[in-house]
Amino acid sequence: MKALVWHGKEDVRVDNVPDPVIRQPTDAIVRITSTAICGSDLHLYSKLTPIMREGDIIGHEPMGIVEEVGRDVTHIKPGDRVVVPFNISCGHCYFCDQSLFSQCETTRDTGKLAQTVNLLGRGRGASLFGYTHVYGAVPGGQAEYLRVPQAHFGPIKVPEEAQDAPDERFLYLSDVLPTSWQAVAYADVPRGGTLAIWGLGPIGQMCARIALHQGAGRVIGVDRVPERLTLAAKYGVETVDFSAVDDPARLVVEMTGGRGADSVIDAVGMEAAGSWYDSVLQTTKIQLDKRRALRDCMAAVRRGGTLSLSGVYTGPIQMFPLGDLFDMQVQVRMGQANVWRWVPEIMPLLGDDDPLGTEDLKTHTMALDDAPLGYEIFQKKQDGAIKCVLKPS
Numbered sequence: 001m002k003a004l005v006w007h008g009k010e011d012v013r014v015d016n017v018p019d020p021v022i023r024q025p026t027d028a029i030v031r032i033t034s035t036a037i038c039g040s041d042l043h044l045y046s047k048l049t050p051i052m053r054e055g056d057i058i059g060h061e062p063m064g065i066v067e068e069v070g071r072d073v074t075h076i077k078p079g080d081r082v083v084v085p086f087n088i089s090c091g092h093c094y095f096c097d098q099s100l101f102s103q104c105e106t107t108r109d110t111g112k113l114a115q116t117v118n119l120l121g122r123g124r125g126a127s128l129f130g131y132t133h134v135y136g137a138v139p140g141g142q143a144e145y146l147r148v149p150q151a152h153f154g155p156i157k158v159p160e161e162a163q164d165a166p167d168e169r170f171l172y173l174s175d176v177l178p179t180s181w182q183a184v185a186y187a188d189v190p191r192g193g194t195l196a197i198w199g200l201g202p203i204g205q206m207c208a209r210i211a212l213h214q215g216a217g218r219v220i221g222v223d224r225v226p227e228r229l230t231l232a233a234k235y236g237v238e239t240v241d242f243s244a245v246d247d248p249a250r251l252v253v254e255m256t257g258g259r260g261a262d263s264v265i266d267a268v269g270m271e272a273a274g275s276w277y278d279s280v281l282q283t284t285k286i287q288l289d290k291r292r293a294l295r296d297c298m299a300a301v302r303r304g305g306t307l308s309l310s311g312v313y314t315g316p317i318q319m320f321p322l323g324d325l326f327d328m329q330v331q332v333r334m335g336q337a338n339v340w341r342w343v344p345e346i347m348p349l350l351g352d353d354d355p356l357g358t359e360d361l362k363t364h365t366m367a368l369d370d371a372p373l374g375y376e377i378f379q380k381k382q383d384g385a386i387k388c389v390l391k392p393s
């Protein structure tokens with residue numbers, strides 16, 4: 001089959017690789033019809049190279065048609081249309097029982113690398129599709145076929161009555177929608193309160209729509225990419241172009257009566273662009289400065305407010321202003337999305353009226369063969385790229 005294969009920093013190619021086969025009774029094989037490129041894939045593309053290996057198949061936002069199931073897989077059958085969550089969870093361990101699916105004990109990577117990258121000596125969370133050699137080294141879903149481990153639990157069936165709906169209505173259940181839903185839940189926006197969001201990629205866009213849908217009074221969105229600011233404004237977001245102001249955090253504080261936003265979401269993560277800090281950090285490696293978006297989020301939240309991190313970070317951060325957050329009594333919540341935890345709440349919003357506008361997130365539909373171009377334009381924010389969806393079959 002054809003698959004998108006990682007060859008090195010900013011070098012991904014579509015290669016011919018062996019077809020996946022059922023290896024465990026809990027496996028399924030899915031023929032992929034749609035599979036999206038995610039901001040998290042950009043970390044693999046450019047930053048997380050030490051935990052990638054040449055030959056890795058990337059991709060964790062797939063959906064398609066079940067081809068084959070192992071004997072323990074009973075809730076789906078060949079021919080069913082399914083979405084595959086990005087975390088691989090067993091559904092019945094200590095953590096899955098508490099809906100902490102991204103911490104699944106059954107699928108945690110027990111390899112030496114996964115153990116050593118956690119500075120607290122606690123290893124890594126659940127395995128993820130197509131996501132490095134510390135999250136299980138599981139081949140990903142930007143491919144014609146995907147082997148789905150723990151398929152007795154993971155795959156989400158597209159409802160019978162929605163078989164005519166386009167893939168894009170349901171595709172984002174794999175990641176974007178539950179991640180955004182969790183970010184908003186963790187942000188704990190008071191009813192009628194103000195949420196500020198750093199980063200208006202797919203995650204930030206959906207956080208804004210979900211928060212407004214759930215009764216936030218105001219959403220302020222910070223980014224610098226014109227079409228992303230425009231799309232957010234279309235959904236009622238007050239936008240701030242951070243490239244046009246000196247200090248976007250201070251502006252958000254001013255916009256909120258001098259107090260700061262009740263809740264702030266970091267939907268940027270470690271790809272953060274750093275304005276004037278950039279040159280300094282290249283040499284000093286003062287990491288908090290490098291993570292400018294995170295610093296801004298902390299500076300924009302009000303005392304007693306909540307900071308919700310959905311942007312992905314790895315490793316230690318120096319110069320973390322712990323004492324200031326303590327003084328400001330800020331609550332901080334974060335983590336990979338526990339996909340299945342939120343699916344029952346999101347599913348009713350995926351009807352024909354499409355209240356979250358899932359179908360207008362996609363800007364590019366591409367053949368799998370064009371995936372390398374998709375990565376390039378998505379990373380460089382070219383050609384209006386907000387969400388690229390690949391169509392392997």
Ligand SMILES: NC(=O)c1ccc[n+]([C@@H]2O[C@H](COP(=O)([O-])OP(=O)(O)OC[C@H]3O[C@@H](n4cnc5c(N)ncnc54)[C@H](O)[C@@H]3O)[C@@H](O)[C@H]2O)c1
Nearest residue numbers: 039040179199201202203268269272273293311312336337
């Ligand atoms: N927690 C999870 O389970 C989970 C799941 C999916 C994605 N993510 C993470 O969420 C983040 C966003 O994902 P995405 O797909 O929307 O990515 P994206 O790269 O499309 O969006 C990030 C946006 O942040 C903007 N940005 C960069 N620097 C900024 C700054 N200093 N201030 C404000 N905005 C800035 C960029 O212009 C871009 O529009 C990524 O870090 C991704 O890894 C987390």
Ligand SMILES: [Zn+2]
Nearest residue numbers: 038040061175
């Ligand atoms: Zn993703």
Ligand SMILES: [Zn+2]
Nearest residue numbers: 090093096104
């Ligand atoms: Zn589990």
